[in-house]
Amino acid sequence: MAQTKKKKIIGLSCGRVNGNCEILLKEALMAAEELGVQSEIIRAMELRVKPCKGCEACTIALGRGKEPRCAITDDDVPWILDKILVEDCALIVSAPVYHLRANSYFEAIHERMLPTMFRHPEITEKRRVGGIICVGGGEPEWTPLGLTSINIFVQHTRKLVDQMQVNFVPRPGAVLMEGKYLKRAGQLGQNVAKALMMPMEKVKYVGDETEASCPVCHCNVLKVPGNLSEVYCPVCWVRGTIYADENKLKVKWDEDDIQNPRFSTKFIGKHLDLVIELHKKFFTEDQDKVKELIKKYIAYGKIIKP
Numbered sequence: 001m002a003q004t005k006k007k008k009i010i011g012l013s014c015g016r017v018n019g020n021c022e023i024l025l026k027e028a029l030m031a032a033e034e035l036g037v038q039s040e041i042i043r044a045m046e047l048r049v050k051p052c053k054g055c056e057a058c059t060i061a062l063g064r065g066k067e068p069r070c071a072i073t074d075d076d077v078p079w080i081l082d083k084i085l086v087e088d089c090a091l092i093v094s095a096p097v098y099h100l101r102a103n104s105y106f107e108a109i110h111e112r113m114l115p116t117m118f119r120h121p122e123i124t125e126k127r128r129v130g131g132i133i134c135v136g137g138g139e140p141e142w143t144p145l146g147l148t149s150i151n152i153f154v155q156h157t158r159k160l161v162d163q164m165q166v167n168f169v170p171r172p173g174a175v176l177m178e179g180k181y182l183k184r185a186g187q188l189g190q191n192v193a194k195a196l197m198m199p200m201e202k203v204k205y206v207g208d209e210t211e212a213s214c215p216v217c218h219c220n221v222l223k224v225p226g227n228l229s230e231v232y233c234p235v236c237w238v239r240g241t242i243y244a245d246e247n248k249l250k251v252k253w254d255e256d257d258i259q260n261p262r263f264s265t266k267f268i269g270k271h272l273d274l275v276i277e278l279h280k281k282f283f284t285e286d287q288d289k290v291k292e293l294i295k296k297y298i299a300y301g302k303i304i305k306p
């Protein structure tokens, strides 16, 4: 009898090998496997991860109608991105905080995603699900942008099912002394596994929320670009209005923005069209002028090195 292929969760661990991020990720995946899914783990710290050099080879190729590829070819990031962005799987990202937001291993992978996104625009349709684990060694005051920074990545391709922030685990293995976090990670893994087996229309976010949480990424960081009472979620660019309901302040979120947040296919498509247009203009009209104008900046300055 033909075997049906098991659905898969890929876990990306950006902390130390056998560290707290990895332990929590494994706890989540072991619990998910109890529900009949399979799993794979990518350890970022064990692989070659280089940061984006800003060469723009990918955007220039796009502007010229060619296939966008990253110019860095001697590391593992393109492979990681193909696995976690393109493959038919759920994704759980587990990353530590080193300074209020997710660490640079995570961010280096995150910032290299453009060429993969350009080649596979269909992944922004968010037909797959995801979860996030964020780990900090100290008090909650020192992890305020952890989940938010990881959401910037995950929101491009996944409908978020659950996310958790862990604090007070300074040394590798410290999380093993925190039964409540291990339990919560198992719950998160099972929530992602259950969502993986549901039709997408039925998938709902089941993680923690506060009264001011964005209805898309469920983070509670608000940006105030102009005057109050207008606020935005800085990740999803969903607009909200603060209003008083009797003695309580609340946020009313814009329904159109909820349907078309920043990382929706429509919003990203608009942005990509603009990027292509700006690059074309640069190559056809501005390049010669810039070559002239930049001379005095190239000539100026005492550049210092160690």
Ligand SMILES: Cc1cc2nc3c(=O)[nH]c(=O)nc-3n(C[C@H](O)[C@H](O)[C@H](O)COP(=O)(O)O)c2cc1C
Binding pocket: 014, 015, 016, 017, 018, 019, 020, 021, 022, 096, 097, 098, 099, 100, 135, 136, 137, 138, 139, 142, 143, 167, 168, 169, 170, 171, 172, 173
């Ligand atoms: C350089 C450095 C800076 C850190 N800064 C923070 C911080 O700002 N806030 C925090 O909560 N934890 C901070 N930590 C603690 C780590 O988040 C914590 O040790 C975590 O468990 C690491 O995950 P891992 O065990 O999976 O590697 C820092 C750790 C390092 C190495």
